[in-house]
Amino acid sequence: MTTVAAYAAPSAKAPLERTTIERRAVGEFDVLIDIKFAGICHSDIHQARDGWGEGLFPMVPGHEIAGVVTETGPGVTKFAVGDRVGVGCMVDSCRECDNCRAGLEQYCAEGNTGTYNALDRQGERTYGGYSTHIVVDEKYTLRIPDGLSLDEAAPLLCAGITTYSPLKHWNAGPGKKVAVVGMGGLGHMAVKIAHALGAEVTVLSQSLRKQEDGLKLGADHYYATSDPETFESLRGSFDIVLSTVSAPLDFGSYLSLLKTDGALVNVGAPEEPISVNLFSLIGGRKSLSGSGIGGIQETQDMLDFCAEHGFGAEIELIGASEINEAYERVLNSDVRYRFVIDTATI
Secondary structure, eight states: OEEEEEEEBSSTTOOOEEEEEEEOOOOTTEEEEEEEEEEOOHHHHHHHTTTTSOOOSSBOOOOOEEEEEEEEOTTOOSOOTTOEEEEOSEEEOOSOSHHHHTTOGGGOTTOOEESSSSBOTTSOBOOOSSBSEEEEEGGGOEEOOTTSOHHHHGGGGTHHHHHHHHHHHTTOSTTOEEEEEOOSHHHHHHHHHHHHHTOEEEEEESSSTTHHHHHHHTOSEEEETTSHHHHHHTTTOEEEEEEOOSSOOOHHHHHTTEEEEEEEEEOSOOSSOOOOOTHHHHTTTOEEEEOOOOOHHHHHHHHHHHHHHTOOOOEEEEOGGGHHHHHHHHHTTOOSSEEEEEGGGO
16 A cells, blocks of 8 residues: 545535545556646536535545556556556446446446546545546556647546547547537537547537637537527537536427437536426437447547547646635636646645
């Protein structure tokens, strides 16, 4: 066991504070990672504030982790000391169910092991990336390509894969029209990725405040959802509507934007239940769907894809002492577009 510095929420809704945590000894197939950067995801806030159910406290959030390998176990074959690596939202799964065998570890039948706020297969608590070091099985560790800077790569481990996976699954590409709902941490990555895949991309945001950014990042069109004309003029326009927001929407209005056989895919997870009039699905054979993160291979594919196309996340680098302020700014949509913690400041 090794003691490392971290920032943790001592209890639900409490401000995060500097503390120390224990990391396990490096096992046969483990890598020890010196964390350089950790992204702040909206889901960190949901969990630190008990928005998604009872959490495990003290909680060290963070599942957008980028760093460098400093030690490897004797059985490790994928990585060597000095390699640039990342860790996303999960650090283990059962490895034996149909989903795990198919490379869909995120949908493990027994439940994947979250990078934080979870119990691992040995019943020990997991702690996330708001810390200086982490020990992870090599199978759940990603290689960050040389073409990506570590700070801009960190948010790809959640925001990147969470948008890449459904865009690939629903075949976003040339000839397809994709609408991205929300221009935040996930939304701005969805715009970049959908554009790089060759789709025609429209941003649907509450206002036109970020229109210039959206067009720069690859959007072809940008509309304000606060304008009722938007839903009239775009009715029946899209193959895919990807909702990245964590607030309840008027799902009937967004379903009306789909073509026949179109899909409204949710990657944002509101804390409240939603209601849907099923006639809005039946009329047009439309789908209301959800998508989690991606499997390990797909996450590696996403990192390679982003490097090949020359982009990471748009980030605002902060010190660890600014985490609580950053949480409030995320809730106020006051970030363009992802806060990343410089873990040297922990």
